[in-house]
Amino acid sequence: MSMNRQETEQLIQEVLEVYPEATGKQRAKHLMANDSSLEKSNKCIVANKKALPGVMTARGCAYAGAKGVVWGPVKDVLNISHGPVGCGQFSRAGRRNYVTGHSGVNIFNDINFTSDFQEKDVVFGGDKKLAKLISELDGLFPLAKGVTIQSECPIGLIGDDIEAVAKKSAKEIGKVVVPVRCEGFRGVSQSLGHHVANDSLRDWVLHGRDDDQSFEATPYDVAITGDYNIGGDAWSSRILLEEIGLRVIAQWSGDGSIPEMQTTRHAKLNLLHCYRSMNYISRHMEEKYGIPWLEYNFFGPTKIAESLRKIAAFFDDTIKENAERVIAKYQPTMDAIVAKYRPRLEGKRVLLFVGGLRPRHVIGAYEDLGMEVIGAGYEFAHNDDYDRTFKELQDGALIYDDATSFELESFVERLKPDLIGSGIKEKYVFHKMGIPFRQMHSWDYSGPYHGYDGFAIFARDMDMTINNPCWQKLKAPWQRAGAETLQAVA
Amino acid sequence: MPTVMLRNNAAGQLVFYVTKKDHEETVIALEHLGPGVWGGEMQLSDGSRFYLEPLDQPPKLPLTVRVKRL
Numbered sequence: 001m002s003m004n005r006q007e008t009e010q011l012i013q014e015v016l017e018v019y020p021e022a023t024g025k026q027r028a029k030h031l032m033a034n035d036s037s038l039e040k041s042n043k044c045i046v047a048n049k050k051a052l053p054g055v056m057t058a059r060g061c062a063y064a065g066a067k068g069v070v071w072g073p074v075k076d077v078l079n080i081s082h083g084p085v086g087c088g089q090f091s092r093a094g095r096r097n098y099v100t101g102h103s104g105v106n107i108f109n110d111i112n113f114t115s116d117f118q119e120k121d122v123v124f125g126g127d128k129k130l131a132k133l134i135s136e137l138d139g140l141f142p143l144a145k146g147v148t149i150q151s152e153c154p155i156g157l158i159g160d161d162i163e164a165v166a167k168k169s170a171k172e173i174g175k176v177v178v179p180v181r182c183e184g185f186r187g188v189s190q191s192l193g194h195h196v197a198n199d200s201l202r203d204w205v206l207h208g209r210d211d212d213q214s215f216e217a218t219p220y221d222v223a224i225t226g227d228y229n230i231g232g233d234a235w236s237s238r239i240l241l242e243e244i245g246l247r248v249i250a251q252w253s254g255d256g257s258i259p260e261m262q263t264t265r266h267a268k269l270n271l272l273h274c275y276r277s278m279n280y281i282s283r284h285m286e287e288k289y290g291i292p293w294l295e296y297n298f299f300g301p302t303k304i305a306e307s308l309r310k311i312a313a314f315f316d317d318t319i320k321e322n323a324e325r326v327i328a329k330y331q332p333t334m335d336a337i338v339a340k341y342r343p344r345l346e347g348k349r350v351l352l353f354v355g356g357l358r359p360r361h362v363i364g365a366y367e368d369l370g371m372e373v374i375g376a377g378y379e380f381a382h383n384d385d386y387d388r389t390f391k392e393l394q395d396g397a398l399i400y401d402d403a404t405s406f407e408l409e410s411f412v413e414r415l416k417p418d419l420i421g422s423g424i425k426e427k428y429v430f431h432k433m434g435i436p437f438r439q440m441h442s443w444d445y446s447g448p449y450h451g452y453d454g455f456a457i458f459a460r461d462m463d464m465t466i467n468n469p470c471w472q473k474l475k476a477p478w479q480r481a482g483a484e485t486l487q488a489v490a
Numbered sequence: 491m492p493t494v495m496l497r498n499n500a501a502g503q504l505v506f507y508v509t510k511k512d513h514e515e516t517v518i519a520l521e522h523l524g525p526g527v528w529g530g531e532m533q534l535s536d537g538s539r540f541y542l543e544p545l546d547q548p549p550k551l552p553l554t555v556r557v558k559r560l
Contacts, residue, residue: 195512279512280509283497283507283552287495287552382512383512384514
């Protein structure tokens with residue numbers, strides 16, 4: 001049972017009552033009831049603004065966006081966390097962006113490289129240490145294709161010139177050295193980190209092979225951008241694209257590599273999955289190399305079929321026929337999955353609070369299973385993300401931008417959803433409230449969820465979470481309905 | 491003087507994108523549409539107006555340009 005717009009607006013008002021007047025006024029601009037007829041969001045929701053002091057929200061920092069999201073999954077670079085040791089250590093290998101290769105030989109995602117800043121580095125500057133570190137790394141890991149310098153907060157504060165070190169070291173080791181100015185204090189959330197990382201890719205990496213004509217391009221070359229291969233997502237997308245006859249020449253950046261990125265300019269089409277984190281580089285490639293970009297969505301059979309057709313429309317008839325053939329080939333499998341899980345999940349209500357694309361992208365997959373998304377929100381989206389969300393979400397659904405933990409908990413208490421999809425920070429709070437929960441950042445250590453193969457796993461995971469018998473054990477036997485009869489028997 | 495990227499969207503409309511702000515608007519009116527001269531005053535869908543130094547001919551889009559807020 002979904003709410004209409006008035007009811008949702010009333011709910012928002014009631015939740016906001018707790019706040020002091022000024023805070024309530026600010027937060028009211030970040031909450032709204034969905035109106036699917038809207039085209040533009042800038043009149044009705046405020047996004048990408050600094051979180052208010054005194055409330056707890058779920059955002060990360062620019063370093064998280066650059067090192068964790070965009071650069072982290074690139075397999076053949078050494079990502080140096082330049083600064084104190086903690087940032088690198090706590091963001092190491094936690095995101096489950098899978099890669100192929102041998103750790104420490106030709107892939108380096110799961111290793112923490114850090115300049116381990118000490119007091120004297122802050123006082124005297126860390127440039128010398130950084131230069132030494134880069135040449136040592138080159139000796140230790142000769143198969144690495146490049147080095148990135150991911151600045152942590154102190155680097156910006158003390159004003160180290162990492163660009164100069166990068167230029168000098170690049171000459172010395174003969175590889176790409178990328179300074180990334182992603183100090184954590186920049187911007188309001190990890191979103192700026194995505195932008196900074198995209199700009200560093202644009203300025204230091206992308207043009208690396210512009211003079212090299214040895215790449216043999218085909219008319220069917222495409223690049224996957226904005227897919228970070230969480231639990232193998234990019235792979236389950238890639239095989240579908242290959243099945244319809246396209247050739248994926250680059251993955252940005254899940255299981256991606258520097259040479260792939262530098263040959264992306266030969267692609268005929270950039271396929272953009274996460275718009276929020278990679279639209280910048282896609283737009284740049286469109287301007288510089290004339291590669292058009294297309295947003296697609298590989299969650300759930302309905303959206304996959306829609307996206308495959310949209311992608312195929314860019315190419316000739318063989319690809320279009322292939323797309324139809326592939327859709328038809330998987331249809332029986334998908335029908336079987338829906339037939340199996342839909343009766344168990346029909347009508348269940350879902351509340352989502354995730355990052356930059358999933359609150360809108362997974363709606364189709366839930367609807368394929370007969371579930372209903374009653375609320376969706378982003379941690380760090382911008383207004384263009386909300387523009388894209390209104391059409392996907394049902395009328396009257398609750399939308400919340402950068403929700404605070406208080407708001408999220410109050411919404412859950414009032415709406416009583418059957419499933420919440422959010423991150424690790426929210427997970428145990430809602431478990432304790434007795435509500436089934438899936439982590440929608442890391443797929444709760446499952447996945448992949450993209451593509452037809454992913455949908456099978458997605459459906460199974462949602463079923464085993466919602467219909468898990470443990471949720472009936474939360475009340476003591478004497479508190480359950482029918483307890484009186486039990487007592488009477490005793 | 492914001493730096494903006496002009497491009498055509500799938501529907502063929504001219505789109506005005508402010509890179510720094512991730513802000514996208516469609517251009518609903520452009521003063522000079524060529525041939526010979528392209529640019530001038532532009533009106534965006536949110537009601538704001540900008541001025542683009544006219545170019546000699548319609549450019550190859552997307553194109554990053556500096557515009558003046560009016």
